[in-house]
Amino acid sequence: MSHDRPTRNSALDPKRLRTGLLVVVGIGISAGIVVALLTDGPAVLAGIAKLPPMWLALALALSASAWLGQGLGFAALLERGIRGNLLRMTRAFLGGDFPALVTPFGSGGIPGGIYCLTREGLTTGEASAVITMHSLLTGAFFVVAGAASALLLPLQSAGSSAVVWGSLAAVVAGVGAIVWVALRPRRATAFLHRMLCSRATQRILGHDRSERLAAGAEREARQFAASVSLLLRERPGSLALSFLGLFSSRMALVVTLPVIMYGLGWRGALLPLLATAVGALALGIVSPTPGGSGAVEAALTALLATQTDAPTAAAAALLWRGITYYAEVLAGWAAFSSYIARGRKARAV
Numbered sequence: 001m002s003h004d005r006p007t008r009n010s011a012l013d014p015k016r017l018r019t020g021l022l023v024v025v026g027i028g029i030s031a032g033i034v035v036a037l038l039t040d041g042p043a044v045l046a047g048i049a050k051l052p053p054m055w056l057a058l059a060l061a062l063s064a065s066a067w068l069g070q071g072l073g074f075a076a077l078l079e080r081g082i083r084g085n086l087l088r089m090t091r092a093f094l095g096g097d098f099p100a101l102v103t104p105f106g107s108g109g110i111p112g113g114i115y116c117l118t119r120e121g122l123t124t125g126e127a128s129a130v131i132t133m134h135s136l137l138t139g140a141f142f143v144v145a146g147a148a149s150a151l152l153l154p155l156q157s158a159g160s161s162a163v164v165w166g167s168l169a170a171v172v173a174g175v176g177a178i179v180w181v182a183l184r185p186r187r188a189t190a191f192l193h194r195m196l197c198s199r200a201t202q203r204i205l206g207h208d209r210s211e212r213l214a215a216g217a218e219r220e221a222r223q224f225a226a227s228v229s230l231l232l233r234e235r236p237g238s239l240a241l242s243f244l245g246l247f248s249s250r251m252a253l254v255v256t257l258p259v260i261m262y263g264l265g266w267r268g269a270l271l272p273l274l275a276t277a278v279g280a281l282a283l284g285i286v287s288p289t290p291g292g293s294g295a296v297e298a299a300l301t302a303l304l305a306t307q308t309d310a311p312t313a314a315a316a317a318l319l320w321r322g323i324t325y326y327a328e329v330l331a332g333w334a335a336f337s338s339y340i341a342r343g344r345k346a347r348a349v
Contacts, residue, residue, distance in 0.1 A: 047315030055263025069249025098332030
């Protein structure tokens with residue numbers, strides 16, 4: 001992979017990503033204003049301001065620990081092991097996840113992850129394997145945690161149940177597609193080739209571009225299947241450790257919501273609140289808006305309003321998103337920018 005790849009790949013174009021960052025922040029601010037106005041703005045602001053520093057620090061620590069959990073998930077998949085790689089892989093996760101957080105449907109996530117991992121010394125094949133398994137294990141988490149959360153929700157949280165089940169269905173569909181490609185690479189590549197070479201696609205993209213895209217997709221599908229098969233066959237223990245890191249990361253974000261709610265003075269049933277957080281995380285992944293910006297703020301406020309008063313629900317939703325999502329967006333932008341600067345420096349030498 002060449003060092004100037006980000007300028008050639010539209011999903012990783014720094015200018016596009018900066019625009020995406022501004023759009024995401026703009027959507028978040030707009031959604032926050034709308035949510036506050038609909039739920040008694042002064043009361044919402046007062047609720048945000050009254051969160052004690054101790055609870056805020058704990059929430060921030062949980063969010064930062066989630067980044068380390070993702071780094072562990074990456075490092076566990078490396079042949080050279082975790083020692084000396086945890087912080088590097090955490091930085092690679094933040095940098096690689098940034099394009100996913102600021103592009104629709106997370107379209108920049110896979111190329112972003114591969115780009116950042118190769119900047120940490122991995123080959124393209126190794127990086128593809130890590131990103132592939134990370135996607136599968138992420139899906140596995142939501143399949144398990146999402147189903148459990150939906151079953152644990154009480155009847156009065158029917159709205160929460162609908163969001164969790166809907167998001168879970170979308171995650172299952174995505175995981176199913178990944179597994180299908182891994183287990184049936186020939187069928188998958190043939191299907192991709194037919195779709196990309198169809199008359200409809202050629203009318204939209206043009207014949208030559210359609211053929212090039214089909215050839216590229218074929219290569220990626222074969223590499224994808226080979227990487228998955230290698231890890232499943234030869235390193236099952238690494239997969240288990242990677243899943244543990246990913247599971248602890250996601251659970252840290254889930255637990256952050258009750259921490260914020262407790263800091264705001266809420267005292268209620270814990271399980272529905274945890275289930276609501278799982279649903280919000282899943283919604284952020286499957287939402288068409290970048291990182292679920294706007295959609296998660298609105299949906300989470302509505303779901304929390306079934307468990308507490310509206311101003312507290314809005315304050316908790318906005319605080320949770322700021323700590324777990326927007327903080328990662330900013331940290332990811334810093335990490336991704338450092339990789340770009342490193343690539344430019346390498347080209348200049």
